[in-house]
Amino acid sequence: MIGTRSNNNLGIAAALVFATFVAACSRTQTAGGTVVVAPRDTTEVGDVSDAGSVADSTRSVGDRIRGAVGRVASAIGLGSRGPEVPPYTGTNARGIPHYARRAFTNEERRLLRAAYGIEEPHRLYVSDSTEGGLLKYDTRAKRCRSCYVNSYRVGFTSVRRAGESWEQAERRVRAMRRRDFPSSARASSNRSTADLDPIIRADVERMLADARRAGFAVRVVATYRSPEHEAYLMAMGGGRTHTLTSLHSYGRAIDIVIADGNIKRRRTRQAWIAFRRWVTSYDGDKFRILGTPERTWDWRHVEMPTSSVGFRTIEEALERARRCDGADCDFQPRLPDRMR
Numbered sequence: 233m234i235g236t237r238s239n240n241n242l243g244i245a246a247a248l249v250f251a252t253f254v255a256a257c258s259r260t261q262t263a264g265g266t267v268v269v270a271p272r273d274t275t276e277v278g279d280v281s282d283a284g285s286v287a288d289s290t291r292s293v294g295d296r297i298r299g300a301v302g303r304v305a306s307a308i309g310l311g312s313r314g315p316e317v318p319p320y321t322g323t324n325a326r327g328i329p330h331y332a333r334r335a336f337t338n339e340e341r342r343l344l345r346a347a348y349g350i351e352e353p354h355r356l357y358v359s360d361s362t363e364g365g366l367l368k369y370d371t372r373a374k375r376c377r378s379c380y381v382n383s384y385r386v387g388f389t390s391v392r393r394a395g396e397s398w399e400q401a402e403r404r405v406r407a408m409r410r411r412d413f414p415s416s417a418r419a420s421s422n423r424s425t426a427d428l429d430p431i432i433r434a435d436v437e438r439m440l441a442d443a444r445r446a447g448f449a450v451r452v453v454a455t456y457r458s459p460e461h462e463a464y465l466m467a468m469g470g471g472r473t474h475t476l477t478s479l480h481s482y483g484r485a486i487d488i489v490i491a492d493g494n495i496k497r498r499r500t501r502q503a504w505i506a507f508r509r510w511v512t513s514y515d516g517d518k519f520r521i522l523g524t525p526e527r528t529w530d531w532r533h534v535e536m537p538t539s540s541v542g543f544r545t546i547e548e549a550l551e552r553a554r555r556c557d558g559a560d561c562d563f564q565p566r567l568p569d570r571m572r
């Protein structure tokens with residue numbers, strides 16, 4: 233009986249995953265007709281970093297080697313790896329995250345739930361798409377490379393309410409209709425670099441000027457996005473990779489379109505790939521893209537991660553949760569004065 237039930241559960245889970253994937257695809261196709269804020273001149277409406285469906289691949293070779301060494305060390309029980317490479321880092325050969333497998337005490341579970349809305353700590357992992365990796369939480373376990381699941385960056389500012397789990401926040405936002413959002417959330421994304429984190433603004437403006445000098449026809453179509461605007465985009469289905477936790481909400485991400493923005497045109501695509509190669513080698517490691525220069529679910533997104541936002545380990549998150557005593561411990565954005 234138990235075997236039958238578990239098979240049934242597996243079947244249901246597979247059906248749900250498939251249904252979500254199909255729904256996600258159809259949302260992408262209809263996005264142009266439903267989301268007025270999305271520029272019409274591009275075919276890829278997606279944004280944002282946290283689509284768990286594509287393997288992270290922007291790491292340097294050094295990062296990859298360190299990650300691999302760390303995982304091997306972990307597997308054979310060596311404790312000498314640095315704290316920057318926990319065993320729950322990255323994805324396996326099938327593109328599935330190395331979810332945390334450690335035991336969690338009741339106190340740890342309570343802290344993670346209260347501070348960060350985490351219902352099941354065994355769906356935590358560290359993405360290797362950004363410097364040192366960032367702790368993320370999947371509201372459902374990812375089971376195959378192309379299975380789409382929602383990932384949230386732990387400790388990121390968002391519309392999640394105090395006491396709400398990510399699962400609850402996701403359901404609430406998905407059920408919201410256009411009229412449920414204030415007009416400020418429905419407005420277009422900010423496009424000015426003046427709306428970025430003041431610390432990064434000059435670097436971004438210099439990069440854009442140098443890109444134009446290098447011959448790239450760059451156009452900025454989004455800079456800062458409020459958590460409410462991110463939620464609006466997600467609810468309206470503006471591309472399956474929209475998320476509720478984004479570096480846009482920290483003024484540390486920009487969406488850039490190249491030339492006519494039509495990724496289906498060969499010339500545009502080639503120029504875009506060349507720009508993506510260029511920007512990732514510009515000024516050290518400052519600018520990150522999603523996926524690889526040639527392959528991505530989000531062509532526009534360029535982000536500027538910072539070690540002062542987000543966690544690299546579960547222990548870091550727990551330590552902060554203890555300090556804020558289980559209250560909302562999310563990192564606050566650092567924005568220009570007039571936007572606060």
Ligand SMILES: [Zn+2]
Nearest residue numbers: 279280487533
């Ligand atoms: Zn973006």
